[in-house]
Amino acid sequence: MVSKEVSGRKRKRVTEFAQRAIADLRAQLDKELVAAKERHEKDLAAVRADFEHSAVTAKATFDRELANRDARITQLENSLNAVVRDKNSYSEQAQIRQAERKCFDAPLQLQELEGIREMVNQHADGGVREGGLTEAGFLYLHTIFIQRGRLETTWTVLRKFGYAEDLRSTEAFLSPKFDIPPDCSVELSPPGYQFFTDIFETFDKDQDGALNPSELEEVFGTSPGNPWTSQGFPDTTLSDDTGSVTLQGWLAQWSMTTLLDHKTALAYLAYLGYPDEPRTSALQITRA
Numbered sequence: 001m002v003s004k005e006v007s008g009r010k011r012k013r014v015t016e017f018a019q020r021a022i023a024d025l026r027a028q029l030d031k032e033l034v035a036a037k038e039r040h041e042k043d044l045a046a047v048r049a050d051f052e053h054s055a056v057t058a059k060a061t062f063d064r065e066l067a068n069r070d071a072r073i074t075q076l077e078n079s080l081n082a083v084v085r086d087k088n089s090y091s092e093q094a095q096i097r098q099a100e101r102k103c104f105d106a107p108l109q110l111q112e113l114e115g116i117r118e119m120v121n122q123h124a125d126g127g128v129r130e131g132g133l134t135e136a137g138f139l140y141l142h143t144i145f146i147q148r149g150r151l152e153t154t155w156t157v158l159r160k161f162g163y164a165e166d167l168r169s170t171e172a173f174l175s176p177k178f179d180i181p182p183d184c185s186v187e188l189s190p191p192g193y194q195f196f197t198d199i200f201e202t203f204d205k206d207q208d209g210a211l212n213p214s215e216l217e218e219v220f221g222t223s224p225g226n227p228w229t230s231q232g233f234p235d236t237t238l239s240d241d242t243g244s245v246t247l248q249g250w251l252a253q254w255s256m257t258t259l260l261d262h263k264t265a266l267a268y269l270a271y272l273g274y275p276d277e278p279r280t281s282a283l284q285i286t287r288a
Contacts, residue, residue: 116133116141117133119144120133120137120140120141121137123140124136124137124140127140142154142157161173162174162270169267169270169271173270174263174266174267174270175263175266175267176266176278176279176280177280178262178266178280178283180262180285181285183287184285184286184287185259185285185286185287186258186259186262186265186283186284186285186286187255187258187259187283187284187286188251188254188255188258188265188282188283188284189281189282189283189284191276191281191282192254192258192265192269192281192282192283192284193251195269195272195274195275195282196250196251196254197247197251199219199272200247200250200251201247203215203216203218203219208240208244209240209246209247210239210240210242210244210245210246210247211244211245211250212242212243212244213244215244216234216245219272220271222271222272222273223268223271223272224271227257227264227268228253228257233253234249236253237249237250237252237253238252258283262283265282265283266279266280266282266283269282
């Protein structure tokens with residue numbers, strides 16, 4: 001009888017011990033499961049944060065590349081406008097050869113020019129007109145250069161027209177060396193007056209002998225903008241009854257700008273595409 005009681009107590013202790021062990025094991029497993037869940041959630045949050053950061057970085061990179069592409073296209077357009085002096089939106093054969101000589105110190109041969117025109121004409125809608133490249137054709141040509149790995153060709157053109165790696169005009173390009181002796185002043189030279197006269201006649205679209213606001217806006221389309229906006233222009237010069245600037249007023253404004261701030265005149269000669277080198281030939285020094 002005693003033996004049976006002892007045996008029963010042992011079984012009870014064993015059962016209780018087993019139950020406690022199972023409870024402890026379950027508690028340990030629950031604790032480890034919670035910890036694993038927390039680690040998983042933490043790792044998931046880190047992965048999500050990395051992904052979001054990568055997405056933001058990728059978007060920022062894309063936005064920069066897009067802005068850089070748009071800026072490069074704008075500067076190429078400005079370069080084309082600087083080559084095409086009559087601003088008629090297409091570059092004739094002689095002007096293309098002039099641009100090649102300016103950028104690469106050697107003009108294209110006639111056979112090479114014909115090959116370029118044929119390629120652009122086949123692949124760029126409206127890329128060729130009257131034997132010359134249009135703006136669309138010019139941009140298509142440089143797109144092909146870039147796609148074929150000839151980036152340096154495009155960069156050579158941009159650098160030749162004064163653009164740095166950030167696609168901003170360099171100070172050295174906009175303001176070439178021009179020494180002014182003491183007791184002397186600066187004015188436009190005959191070539192300088194002729195250039196600004198040509199610009200006026202080119203953008204006087206309605207040929208009424210004056211530049212209206214929309215025509216003036218187009219004149220400065222390849223520049224940072226009208227340099228006289230803060231000065232009350234066009235009220236500061238001669239205009240007609242409608243407030244449009246006459247040729248006399250246009251030349252007088254540039255004459256005054258050259259006298260008071262020849263660096264601004266030199267910069268805008270560059271923006272507007274003064275064709276001759278050195279650009280300082282548009283200015284002359286006179287004794288005060």
